[in-house]
Amino acid sequence: MARLVVVSNRVPLPGQGQRAGGLAIVLQDVMDSVGLWFGWSGNTTPEGGNTVQTVTHRNTEYATIDLSEDEYQKFYIGYANSSLWPLLHFRQGLLEFRREDLEGYRAVNQLYSKSLQPLLQPDDLIWVHDYHLIPMGGQLRRLGVRNRVGFYLHIPFVPHSVFSALPQGDRLLQDMCEYDVVGFQTEEHRADFLDTVRQTLGHDITGDGVIHVPGRPVQTIVAPVGIDGLAFGRQAERAARSKNNKRLMDSLNHRHLMIGVDRLDYSKGLPNRFEAFNRLLTRFPEHSQHVSYLQVAVPSREEVTEYAQLRPILNRMAGDINGRHGTFDWVPLRYMSQGVSRSTLAGFHRVSRVGLVTPLRDGMNLVAHEYVAAQNPEDPGVLVLSRFAGAASYLQDALIVNPNDPDEIAEAMHTAFTMPLQERRLRHARLFESVLRLTARSYCNTFLNALSNKPGG
Numbered sequence: 001m002a003r004l005v006v007v008s009n010r011v012p013l014p015g016q017g018q019r020a021g022g023l024a025i026v027l028q029d030v031m032d033s034v035g036l037w038f039g040w041s042g043n044t045t046p047e048g049g050n051t052v053q054t055v056t057h058r059n060t061e062y063a064t065i066d067l068s069e070d071e072y073q074k075f076y077i078g079y080a081n082s083s084l085w086p087l088l089h090f091r092q093g094l095l096e097f098r099r100e101d102l103e104g105y106r107a108v109n110q111l112y113s114k115s116l117q118p119l120l121q122p123d124d125l126i127w128v129h130d131y132h133l134i135p136m137g138g139q140l141r142r143l144g145v146r147n148r149v150g151f152y153l154h155i156p157f158v159p160h161s162v163f164s165a166l167p168q169g170d171r172l173l174q175d176m177c178e179y180d181v182v183g184f185q186t187e188e189h190r191a192d193f194l195d196t197v198r199q200t201l202g203h204d205i206t207g208d209g210v211i212h213v214p215g216r217p218v219q220t221i222v223a224p225v226g227i228d229g230l231a232f233g234r235q236a237e238r239a240a241r242s243k244n245n246k247r248l249m250d251s252l253n254h255r256h257l258m259i260g261v262d263r264l265d266y267s268k269g270l271p272n273r274f275e276a277f278n279r280l281l282t283r284f285p286e287h288s289q290h291v292s293y294l295q296v297a298v299p300s301r302e303e304v305t306e307y308a309q310l311r312p313i314l315n316r317m318a319g320d321i322n323g324r325h326g327t328f329d330w331v332p333l334r335y336m337s338q339g340v341s342r343s344t345l346a347g348f349h350r351v352s353r354v355g356l357v358t359p360l361r362d363g364m365n366l367v368a369h370e371y372v373a374a375q376n377p378e379d380p381g382v383l384v385l386s387r388f389a390g391a392a393s394y395l396q397d398a399l400i401v402n403p404n405d406p407d408e409i410a411e412a413m414h415t416a417f418t419m420p421l422q423e424r425r426l427r428h429a430r431l432f433e434s435v436l437r438l439t440a441r442s443y444c445n446t447f448l449n450a451l452s453n454k455p456g457g
């Protein structure tokens with residue numbers, strides 16, 4: 001069997017513990033099939049990426065390079081997270097572009113490619129992940145790599161009219177067309193990509209989503225990420241009996257809990273969600289004293305200005321809500337910006353009557369899957385889900401909302417809190433079926449079948 005080589009911006013080294021973020025979660029269920037995982041160590045050092053460090057753990061070799069502070073700033077903070085991330089989340093107004101960042105981005109990709117190339121074996125299947133590393137496919141080819149190379153975009157793709165705001169965007173599209181397989185979370189993301197390629201580069205595209213780059217087909221596929229729902233459910237059941245859960249339940253004093261779990265990121269729509277809670281308590285005062293909302297939002301990318309600015313906004317809103325609606329024995333909004341382990345969160349999800357997943361845009365959003373998987377089927381909670389999360393394409397029995405309208409979210413909160421048990425069970429049963437269909441394994445199999453050119457892939 002061919003060896004699988006995974007390439008990602010950041011490599012979660014064994015023993016380092018888990019950070020909030022999607023890729024490590026998705027791949028942890030299929031780690032037994034990963035032969036080599038290559039990427040950045042997460043360290044910045046003065047000499048940057050001159051040496052590759054390797055460590056082997058349970059049949060997987062982890063190979064990492066460091067970056068210099070200058071490389072990190074231009075590549076990661078600059079182009080990847082100040083240009084590509086906002087643009088691909090439809091936030092053209094937040095896009096910051098500097099040519100030196102773009103060149104830094106390409107240079108770091110070249111560093112990755114040159115460091116990886118000597119580690120490759122002829123039959124390896126190479127799977128490159130996410131927007132940080134788009135140029136790698138073409139760079140590896142120019143270094144003489146003949147292996148099959150695939151690329152997967154974890155975040156949305158945007159319509160041509162939005163994409164065209166990106167200076168030198170055509171180069172990036174050409175880079176994406178250097179891969180053998182390009183994968184997306186949803187049909188909509190793929191369709192937007194194909195249309196952008198057609199309009200920008202003029203390539204022929206056939207109905208099966210194959211781009212006919214002269215001399216070479218590029219196959220595009222939809223491979224939604226997922227989780228091991230049964231295992232997460234078992235984890236939630238166990239965690240619900242833990243000390244932490246007992247403390248949480250005691251503190252609730254029989255009130256219903258509503259939960260949100262996100263990275264602190266402007267794409268996750270947190271200010272609108274806070275405002276929605278404010279409106280719930282104002283417009284539906286019957287919930288006053290009877291509900292508590294727990295928001296866990298762990299800081300990320302704080303060196304990017306917009307991320308740093310978000311924190312004080314949420315602090316102020318949380319203070320305002322509690323000041324306005326709270327009483328001497330009831331804190332309506334519990335807002336935490338420290339990390340909480342995934343198993344503890346599983347237990348918290350299980351006892352929450354409402355799960356809030358209301359990003360303004362999201363590639364998929366695994367928290368939606370986790371919330372559903374964690375529920376007790378006999379007495380399940382209700383998922384309120386943004387129509388602009390990739391998850392909404394698959395979890396249609398959630399209460400689907402437009403995250404730009406705090407009133408609509410507030411109404412969905414009210415509906416969720418007052419939903420009869422029978423409807424909650426029915427919706428949950430259907431949602432759970434969808435979660436079980438979209439596993440981490442099915443995601444990997446779909447992508448790898450296409451990458452290894454297997455029929456049906």
Ligand code: ADQ
Nearest residue numbers: 020021022154225261262263296297298362363364365366
């Ligand atoms: P993210 O935006 O990082 O990743 P998301 O899917 O929302 O990912 O969550 C990833 C994981 O991190 C989940 O398992 C969640 O439980 C955990 N997590 C999130 N916030 C946390 C917190 N405050 N504390 C502890 N754990 C937390 C990208 C895309 C997503 C896509 C994933 C996977 O932006 O759209 O779903 O990749 O493809």
